Amino acid sequence: MKINENTLLEGHQVVLVPYNAEHVPRYHEWMKSSELQQLTASEPLSLEQEYDMQRSWREDNDKCTFIILDKQRWADSSLEEEQCMVGDVNIFLTDPTDLSLAEIEIMIAEPSYRGKGIGKEVTCMMICYGVTKLNIKKFQAKIGLDNQVSINMFKKLHFQEVSVCNVFKEVTLELTVDESVQTKLLDNMAYTKEKDYRHTCSHRQEMVSQ
Template structure:
């Protein structure tokens, strides 16, 4: 979803950044795990297919994806996000007629980060982002559409 392409959300444990092509190699590495494939009901993809998937997620009007970073590692280093990646969080808008309905999926891919509150914080941050940013955006889109229709 392009609405979050320049958005960074920082919490105590996690920082959420837009899923970019720079994240694909690490994400692809995670998704080679049979355990993660089973837990996420995913099929293995080639690296090129993973890049295509990242582009489609970025352009999808109904899906908002962030990579979950370890805030402590991310804020204390000058390196790339990829070194701090622990998972991803996605929001799917499930009803085109009602922009308030959505589904959140969370994956903490790094086993050492599971059960430590990273998934909980990422989920709460995504819910807050949905309520504030996306709902406002959806309401604006709806109002603009209605206004445009009324002005015709």
């Protein structure tokens, strides 16, 4: 989606930025990991295919993705964005007849960043974005049965288990965002700041050149 191509979201621990071409080489290196391939049910791609995938996430109207950056490292203007990358988070619309339904995926690719509450913060930030910018009313998460950490995280965020597919070895969890859920979520995430990505990048570059 192009809706977020100039959007930066700043939380307590992370900064979410659009998935751009300069992020692809680091992302490509991540996806060589057999562990990440298994966790994300992905096949390894060539670098050229990865660039094609990045363009599709930017252009297609049914996909929205952000790259997750370590906020502390990102605050160091001497570091390039790709040096601050820790994972990604995606929303995609799975039913053309129901644009209020979306699947959400999150990947913390850097092992040293797992177990620190980053996944929970990023997921809440992305749900808020989906609710307020894309009018999403129901979120689904499809998670491998052996990924108990992710299953537990989504359940703590009040996702309910709705089905288990033994063929694909995954569980589907759902969160319906009614008015009370939306109010509580937005209140809890009120600290999140939305900024202009282009302006922020220009400011970081100016700081480097000074």
